[in-house]
Amino acid sequence: MNIASLPKLPTVDLDLPQTLLVHDPDDRISDVAQSIPYKRVLPAPSSSDSLAPKAHATSHGQLHLTRASRIGCGHHSNVYRAAFIVGEHAPAAVVAKVAVARQAAREMLEHEARVYDGLALGFVPRFFGYYAPFPESAASGSSPSPILLLEECGEVIDPGALSDADKAQIISLFHQLHDAGLLQKSPFRKNILVDSQSEQCQGQGAFRIIDFGRAVEKDSQRVPEEQEQGWAEMCAEEIREVKKVLKMKMEVRPGYRGG
Numbered sequence: 001m002n003i004a005s006l007p008k009l010p011t012v013d014l015d016l017p018q019t020l021l022v023h024d025p026d027d028r029i030s031d032v033a034q035s036i037p038y039k040r041v042l043p044a045p046s047s048s049d050s051l052a053p054k055a056h057a058t059s060h061g062q063l064h065l066t067r068a069s070r071i072g073c074g075h076h077s078n079v080y081r082a083a084f085i086v087g088e089h090a091p092a093a094v095v096a097k098v099a100v101a102r103q104a105a106r107e108m109l110e111h112e113a114r115v116y117d118g119l120a121l122g123f124v125p126r127f128f129g130y131y132a133p134f135p136e137s138a139a140s141g142s143s144p145s146p147i148l149l150l151e152e153c154g155e156v157i158d159p160g161a162l163s164d165a166d167k168a169q170i171i172s173l174f175h176q177l178h179d180a181g182l183l184q185k186s187p188f189r190k191n192i193l194v195d196s197q198s199e200q201c202q203g204q205g206a207f208r209i210i211d212f213g214r215a216v217e218k219d220s221q222r223v224p225e226e227q228e229q230g231w232a233e234m235c236a237e238e239i240r241e242v243k244k245v246l247k248m249k250m251e252v253r254p255g256y257r258g259g
């Protein structure tokens with residue numbers, strides 16, 4: 001299957017399969033040279049979902065990824081364009097994020113999946129589910145990594161090629177994230193993507209913020225009233241970091257003497 005030429009999976013409502021058979025001929029997610037069964041962990045299967053063989057065909061899906069289909073890597077993961085087949089539908093491309101073989105990396109991937117599961121914002125990748133190998137292996141270090149499935153969102157930005165309006169838009173996305181009670185916590189260039197192919201990504205603008213493995217949720221910090229100021233300062237600091245990434249002029253704060 002030529003994964004590179006597949007169309008993107010449409011982001012319209014889709015019944016996510018409850019189980020996935022993952023085809024990994026190049027051993028990218030485990031050293032087991034066979035297809036691996038996964039089950040959906042998030043969004044949590046509802047009681048109406050069924051694993052019974054009679055269940056609707058879309059309860060079962062398939063995922064194909066190869067060494068050649070890798071599109072990115074970070075300190076904690078490898079990221080692949082993967083062919084996703086749901087029920088009888090034609091294959092379509094999604095992004096499959098796979099943790100490297102370290103427990104901390106798996107914990108970050110799970111945290112990121114929880115963040116996506118709770119986020120309803122148009123400028124982050126659409127979440128297509130978080131799947132874990134099934135049955136679970138006793139030795140979690142050597143077992144295949146869980147897989148986070150996301151919408152493919154284009155290329156890393158080139159700050160030198162962005163207009164002032166583009167930069168203002170990216171800043172506004174981070175403000176919206178903060179207003180939604182989330183700090184991204186790794187506002188690097190590699191985590192701001194632009195889809196130059198999209199027609200403004202269905203009205204959402206072409207920019208996407210990714211990588212929520214280190215994200216901090218305001219609620220999870222149980223920010224008491226008196227610490228609101230601390231949260232506001234953390235948000236302001238993140239905005240300053242984004243401005244640095246975008247090579248924007250920094251405002252000189254009152255009383256700041258430089259150095």
Ligand SMILES: Nc1ncnc2c1ncn2[C@@H]1O[C@H](COP(=O)(O)OP(=O)(O)OP(=O)(O)O)[C@@H](O)[C@H]1O
Pocket residue numbers: 071072073074075076077078079095125150151152153154155156186190191193210211212213
């Ligand atoms: N949804 C996506 N669409 C397109 N490319 C993506 C997507 N997600 C990740 N990538 C690519 O993969 C790269 C690495 O992804 P990501 O930053 O999420 O990995 P990570 O291991 O969590 O990073 P780190 O731990 O170093 O912060 C990105 O910079 C980007 O090039």
